[in-house]
Amino acid sequence: MNRLFAINLHGGMKLGLKNMETLNAMLGTPTQHFKCIHVAGTNGKGSVVYKIAKSLEKEGLRVGLYTSPHISSFRERIQINGQLIDESSVVAGLSRIFEEIDKSKIPATFFEITTALALKYFADQKVDYVVLETGLGGRLDATNIVTPVLSIITSISLEHTEYLGSTLEAIAKEKGGIIKPYVPIFIGPRVPLKVIQEIAQEKNSPLEQIQGSFQGFNEENNAIAQKALEYLKISSSSICAGLAKRPPCRLELVRDNPPVILDVGHNPDGLIHLFKALKNKYPQQELRIVLGLSKNKDIESCLDILKKYGSAFHLVEAANGRGLEVEKLAEKAKQHHLENIFIHKNISQGIQLALEAALQEKQVLVICGTFFIMAEARACLGIQEPRDAQDFNERILNNS
Known part of the structure; x- marks a missing residue:
């Protein structure tokens, strides 16, 4: 883990599939040993993969789930039927991967190594399905070495424009890179249809867009996950059970008095849907x-x-260097005429003061934004869960 952390700190980010294809071959092509569902999208993909995994699990299947970034523990990224990968498997898996990297001089990144660790672990554990969330984009994302039984794009909005393009159509094209020949593709109602249609036709991939107007993200995510699960012929009872689940920090109520909500809405689209749901x-x-x-x-x-x-x-401010400095955030907040602004250098202190004020004023406390404030927030609120002694999340870029 120390070596992986050093790569995290100093290795940077690289989009492309060459390293992953090499690693996959050296590890015995683990991608050939399970069925895979591959999910991309600006918002909603974390919830959709979680709901699909829980439904498949309810059906009695052995299901690997790969997500990023994590909240409190690196091991959250790699799960089988809700159980985090154990520490000894992380150490053994990384040792094998670093052995191959050193032997062949592969300049693998943090996310590539983590993805290879997950794929090898899932193959070794003989899972039936892997539900795989992309990290950034799709076409050149490290996860895109799989040939899935089903591909999904949840939503498209403007984010990571410096890497994916400055228009919705350009971003959709990058995420549409996960479409594989003859593999069905389901897309959410807010994905530009024409761009994906062109890619799907070129790949001879059956395409269906989920239709409808939805009250909020959860309802939209449920519709997307349900369509995928019905295609996989999962029973209605298992689908219902899975759709009722949400991953941590997605409109998550963790206290009742005052109500405390955790949510990783961190872009305009995510925040709009979060606050509409809260006002409802x-x-x-x-x-x-x-x-x-x-x-x-x-x-x-x-x-x-x-x-x-x-x-x-x-x-x-997140403590890992990825967060916008709290003084700069406050300056911008004042420019946008936000009122009653409090600046906190310490996340826990800020939450404690906010809790006291919300209780006194009979308000709802909403803790939102980047994934990278959530581990400390959850610890401050007394939530018991596996928690790393240091932050192993990406220091350069991911979907957070």
Whole structure:
């Protein structure tokens, strides 16, 4: 883990499949040993892979789930039927991978190594299915060495434009890179159809877009996951059980008095859906917001949205170097005319003060933004779960 962490700190990011194809071959082509469902999208993909995995698990199948980034423990990324990969398997798997990397001088990145670890572990554990979430984009993402039984694109909005393109169509084309010849592709209602249609026709891949107007993200994610599960001929009872599940930090209620919600909405589209859902759930209560954002986000648009919903703002900063400095965030917040702004250098201190104020004012406390404030937030709130002594999340870029 120390070596992986060093690569994380200094190795940078690289889009492309050459390293992964080499690693996959050297590890005995683990991608050939399970059925795979491959999911991309700007928002919703983490929830959709989770719901699909839980439905398949309910059906009595052995299901690997690969997601990123993690919240409190690196091991969250690699799960089988809800059980995190154990520490000894992480150590053994990384040792084997680093042996191959050293032997063949492969300049693998943190995400490539982690993806290879997951694929090899799932193959060794003889899973029936792997539900695989892309990291960034799709076409050149490290996960895109699989040939799945089904591909899904959940939604498209403007994010990571410096890597994926500056228009919805350009981003859709990058994410459409996960489409494989003759493999069915399901897309959400907010994915540009024409771009994906062209790719699907070129690959002879059956395409279906989920139709409808949905009240919020959860309903939309449920419709996408349900369509995929019905295609896989999963029983309706297993589908219902899986759709009822949500991953941590997605509109997650962790306390009742005052109500405390955790959500990793960190871009304009995610925040709009988050606050619409909250206003529907708590129409009469004010929202007090604890917020931390990453440097590479559309900060201006996020603040415009937050201004419409929050009555007070406690600004915090992720400690891993990815977060926007709290002073800069406060300066921008003032420029956007947010009121009742509190600046906290310490996340736990900020949450404690926000909790006290929300209780006194009978408000709902919403802790939102980057994944990278959530581990400390959950610890502060007394949530018991596996937690790493140091932050192993990507230091350069991912979907956070």
